[in-house]
Amino acid sequence: MLVLYVLARHPSHGYNYSAALLEEAAQWHDVLTTSIDEGRVTTEKVVTDSGFWGLEAEIGMSRKTYFWFDFALRLFPTVPYIAKGDDDMFLRVPQYLVDLRTLPRHETYWGVFYKKGDLFSVSFISGSCATLARDVAEKFVSYKPLQRLVRLPYSKEREPEFLSLNMNHEDVMVGRVLYEMWYKDVVFFEEKPCRFHNLHGGFRVRNVTESSVVVHHILESEYELLMQRFGDDTSPSPK
Template structure:
């Protein structure tokens, strides 16, 4: 898929005024519902990977979080409150203050956090949705919501580097995906510890006018993207992006956000790495036989025995997928081809047994 970004933007006054300033004291607020003993435990553990899943403080997304916790996050290897956060993979949800609650966190957040100890509550406002897009569906949430999502994603990576000093990889996912965790972990153990940028890769264009021509870069689809620690450090140290994430009122027009890819959080990550010109990246490129959409999306494929990460699942699909894959807890890692020092490629296997969902 190729996406064209029109980097001229629209002159529309102080576009960023709907977002408040965030200073350097965000960590305390982010961890306000997590006991100190849990934070200390996280820091001591040597997780292979820590996932951050941006979600929303509304009932529909609360159900999604519950469905993930009670299906794919029960696979062996996932660190949860019930096992004292012991495992190779930790999953946390990243929230912002929603307009439907007066830009405060709802009473349900405190209750949910007390039960699961897996909610990070950023001291920022959720962007308002201005389209008809719904959870589990394809589309665009509207510029304000997309910028809010990008801020949450950046802040997740920014905080995760500090919170998890022993984690080899940091990842971002969606709350409408199902992940075959044992297969994912088996594959991850075989991948490089430095430079990794793993996901379903797409190509984006940056149009900068007739004088400057067009630039292109790769980015991994945001429903599941895994980065080595050194790669995350490159993303969060990209100053033009960091300034807009933490001080969005500095933006006076939409093109300021377009200029760093903040209209799509997955493109934002790829754009930051492109602009940083980080030469140590190893692109681990998935195909849609393994990482794909179901029902709707850019890469809709049937669920098969080859599926690893399945996006845009319906609420009724989580249990079906767990029944299909739940007993496959010790898979062999998939084979991949190292095309050159910078590209790893996962081919599609021949086996292809379809599952109706």
Template sequence: MPLFGERQRSCLSRKTFMWLDLALTLFDNVTFIAKGDDDMYLRVPQQLANIRALPTRNLYYGYNMPGRYPFQFRYSDGSIFTLSRDLVQRIVAYPPLRRLATQTYDPGYLKHYMLLFMDHEDMMVGHTVFRVARNVTYATVRRCHFHNVYGRTDLSPLTLNSIMLHNIKERHYVELMRHFREIPPATTKFIETSDGIFFECELHSGSPLHLSSR
């Protein structure tokens, strides 16, 4: 049996579903709900400064990626994404997904898991939004904002543009806090188009920062 196969992937998607469902109950007066990985660093004040500039309904915010053929849906990379409350309500109420996500994994339903993209938690969310919502505002950051620091192909240098850093070492959290603590949060510049909202990389703040190699 593979160390990380379809069962494990589907269970991660179920965990994401359960978090979204639980968050609606635990935080009954919040406007936005986010899901993030446990191996990333987030500049929370900067993230909030950007979110406050965005619509409060029908919002899907993150690093958007194209969906899997034949469904040309968009989804946000699972390292972190933010949804408006109304979208979360529609996601967890989607009957086919709710039925599978709230029961124990059954390999006999593998085809059904795959049809709902439950082999990838972020694609599952994007596909469900595609199915249940219209007129969604997709707010998209760039790789200069949300990126990996180690180990994967979507690497980008650490700069003052950086908001979410993925695959970092535990020892780097203190360094990152020191890098960013004196920088007041301000909404990142963005443009609005018919395809959504796109945040821009600000060249003047692009000087590389360096983490220790210890």
């Protein structure tokens, strides 16, 4: 498993990459920088909160999500799965990998499942940790209307276009595109709340247990605590 951090240029640094980021990237070689700008945050939301960063910021994250899948498919031409996760998420990698090996290598769309209904106009997998089989990722990035939109900079006038593909939420956007393609050759694999859950705020809030695999909405200080708890769990059995 290769973990990479996908970043765009942030307004807090004048849309330039900071010296600290460049130093970290040179040291760890795990940072991908894109040529797009992050949107400005226009709400009071902070890390670990559920909710909305503001339309410009959310559209920026949707563009970044698209380019991550597009880039990964090109850079890693033989990998069977590509995942996208949030930066305030803890992942028990050994457990995740043994569970992943039980899933089909084709048509898989795995994670926390949200069903089409009152809250959402399409079914989708939560972006806190969404895993797509390669063929599903290829289907997603091949959608021509989205290919055009992600290459357009944000503007107030374009908001209706962006919203037509649910680009105000990056995970709903993925589900929207697959919906527009009739979910052809796509199989949802839903995770239980005891395994993939939030810790602070949002839906599916649970305490951390031995069943936890993806823990979302955590504080920076909690990464070390979770590593201390699960770091020696290197040979799990699939669940």
